[in-house]
Amino acid sequence: MAGLKQGEPIEELRVTPDKYLPHRYAGASGDFNPIHIDPEFARAVGLPGSILHGLYVMALVSKAGIDSAGGDPRSLRRLKVQFRSMSFPEQEIVVSGEVVEADGARAELDLVAAQGDSRVIRNARAELRTGGRD
Template identity: 40%
Template sequence: MAAKIAYDAVEVGTELPAQVFPVTRADLVRYAGASGDFNPIHWNEKFAKEVGLPDVIAHGMFTMAEAIRVVTDWVGDPGAVLEYGVRFTKPVVVPNDDKGAVIEVGAKVAAKLDDEARTVRVDLLAKSGDQKVLGMSRAVVKLA
């Protein structure tokens, strides 16, 4: 599948459609099984609190993966993401209730990098509970 967004149709400042991703304890258990990361801070409330966390927290890579979905949904091809990096600034705290947590992600085209290669840099803003959970969240994307 090729990118569905045309390079010439995109300007610096173009906002990607924002998305909201719910996160429950069940999601964390499924992610632990898929990733092999069974650290108890991601499923055991007592252990998480004993090590100084407010509660169970989402895996950093889970948070990172949810955030990039805004870009892959926009561009239409996960393979169009050439680079992606973040800094983890705050954990996504996932309470043991019917709601869990929410990761809110917005993004915008921050720069056109290479006209010939048709690449842009997309900056992402990921928040949970009104706190920024990812810093320096950037992706380099090849457009059509």
């Protein structure tokens, strides 16, 4: 078990989604909103280009949380995020976090997903079960 301790950082997750990631995520998720897969459409509605799906970035945040608890998907009980900024393919995303509370059976994390200086998701809260299975 990971042995999460209050006040300690979790291991960072670093991912650089390639140019076509939003297309594959659209296929996997069923969300084909053109702002994610058509740069011309994205620019026509005032965006700098195709943007990543927010729920894709939330999936990266979920992975950082699950990994911190040892990798078992059953450890993630709850995840709450706010989408604060756009994010883009071909730029590194860094998910970092800190243990806010931990008592051996459960832990709560505060997480951030950033791209450069831009915090795409912040004040994310993850509740983990870190003790035995019921």
